Amino acid sequence: MEPRVRIAHGTAFDVVLAAAAVADPVWRDTFEAGQRSFAQVVSSAGDDLVRRAARFGRFGWINLIGLMGFDPEPWDLSRLIGAVETATAEDLHLSVIGGNRRQLLELIDEPTLRSALRGPGTARDTLAAAGDSQQLVIEIAPWLLDTMSEEVQETLLAVLRDWRDLVLPAAAERELASTLREQASAARAVLADTSGRGFLETAIGGLHYDPAGLDLVVSVSTPQVAPIVVVVDGSRYTTIVHPPVGPSRGDDHDARLLELGRAVGDRTRMQLLSLLRGGERTAVELANGMRSPRTTLLHHLAILRAAGLIDVNVTRGGATIYRLRPESFAELSGAAQAFVGEVPRIPAG
Numbered sequence: 001m002e003p004r005v006r007i008a009h010g011t012a013f014d015v016v017l018a019a020a021a022v023a024d025p026v027w028r029d030t031f032e033a034g035q036r037s038f039a040q041v042v043s044s045a046g047d048d049l050v051r052r053a054a055r056f057g058r059f060g061w062i063n064l065i066g067l068m069g070f071d072p073e074p075w076d077l078s079r080l081i082g083a084v085e086t087a088t089a090e091d092l093h094l095s096v097i098g099g100n101r102r103q104l105l106e107l108i109d110e111p112t113l114r115s116a117l118r119g120p121g122t123a124r125d126t127l128a129a130a131g132d133s134q135q136l137v138i139e140i141a142p143w144l145l146d147t148m149s150e151e152v153q154e155t156l157l158a159v160l161r162d163w164r165d166l167v168l169p170a171a172a173e174r175e176l177a178s179t180l181r182e183q184a185s186a187a188r189a190v191l192a193d194t195s196g197r198g199f200l201e202t203a204i205g206g207l208h209y210d211p212a213g214l215d216l217v218v219s220v221s222t223p224q225v226a227p228i229v230v231v232v233d234g235s236r237y238t239t240i241v242h243p244p245v246g247p248s249r250g251d252d253h254d255a256r257l258l259e260l261g262r263a264v265g266d267r268t269r270m271q272l273l274s275l276l277r278g279g280e281r282t283a284v285e286l287a288n289g290m291r292s293p294r295t296t297l298l299h300h301l302a303i304l305r306a307a308g309l310i311d312v313n314v315t316r317g318g319a320t321i322y323r324l325r326p327e328s329f330a331e332l333s334g335a336a337q338a339f340v341g342e343v344p345r346i347p348a349g
Contacts, residue, residue: 009184010075057141263307
């Protein structure tokens with residue numbers, strides 16, 4: 001099946017992803033812009049905004065992408081605030097915990113999820129257990145489980161309004177919107193010259209989905225996620241947020257060496273690569289082999305995929321399978337040799 005792809009854009013996507021980095025120190029170091037976003041929030045609004053943003057966890061912010069997406073009109077920050085204001089408190093709470101995502105709905109039906117949001121009981125225990133299981137990639141922040149829907153909505157609105165007023169005032173948002181518009185236009189030009197599948201290979205190379213999971217795709221370009229890709233598996237469509245689609249690496253050996261060096265320059269990532277040297281592994285097998293929760297490994301695996309060192313396949317049944325790409329290690333060697341160049345011989349005597 002050929003996936004249908006629609007290009008979306010807007011400052012709200014950028015803000016949600018920046019908030020995810022602010023909320024989680026791990027992602028702060030995963031996104032190239034993460035530390036910069038954190039410093040900007042601290043400088044503009046202080047530690048209090050950081051603390052309130054952190055209540056939602058990184059996935060709470062990313063799940064907000066489900067409120068946006070399949071719409072040709074830009075999603076600016078005020079439009080997102082309006083969507084949060086007009087949603088019922090329970091619908092918003094459901095969205096923030098991931099209740100519109102396929103992976104959670106395959107474990108727990110929507111009536112049980114809604115019941116879990118209304119207070120302690122069997123349904124909430126079921127949701128908490130799912131959040132702690134290896135079956136679920138997304139995490140549910142404890143505050144979202146322990147807080148009533150009305151307070152979740154009020155807190156989210158306060159954070160977004162403060163972000164608009166203090167972190168991204170009108171002039172800065174206009175400048176950001178112009179950049180994102182240009183990147184969306186570049187993506188549309190690439191899409192116009194190829195198939196939906198060809199476009200996705202360009203935008204998210206190394207990440208492969210079974211066609212059943214990518215029949216309807218919203219593509220969002222933003223430098224906020226570089227160097228990784230964020231996928232939100234909505235119940236009606238999949239949103240993929242990726243770095244801007246640009247020219248290929250070509251012969252820029254220095255840049256490629258830097259990218260590959262960053263990917264392998266971490267003990268955890270080298271351990272993951274060592275496990276994959278023995279053959280392809282599922283996400284659960286990697287987590288077991290590393291004796292670490294899957295969610296802890298996600299950003300490491302994303303960096304390895306972005307660098308082209310591994311391929312990721314998401315199967316029809318939802319299993320995620322990782323395999324090594326040996327050709328990328330040959331590329332690492334070639335980039336290193338190109339950087340050094342031919343070593344001049346020292347004359348004898």
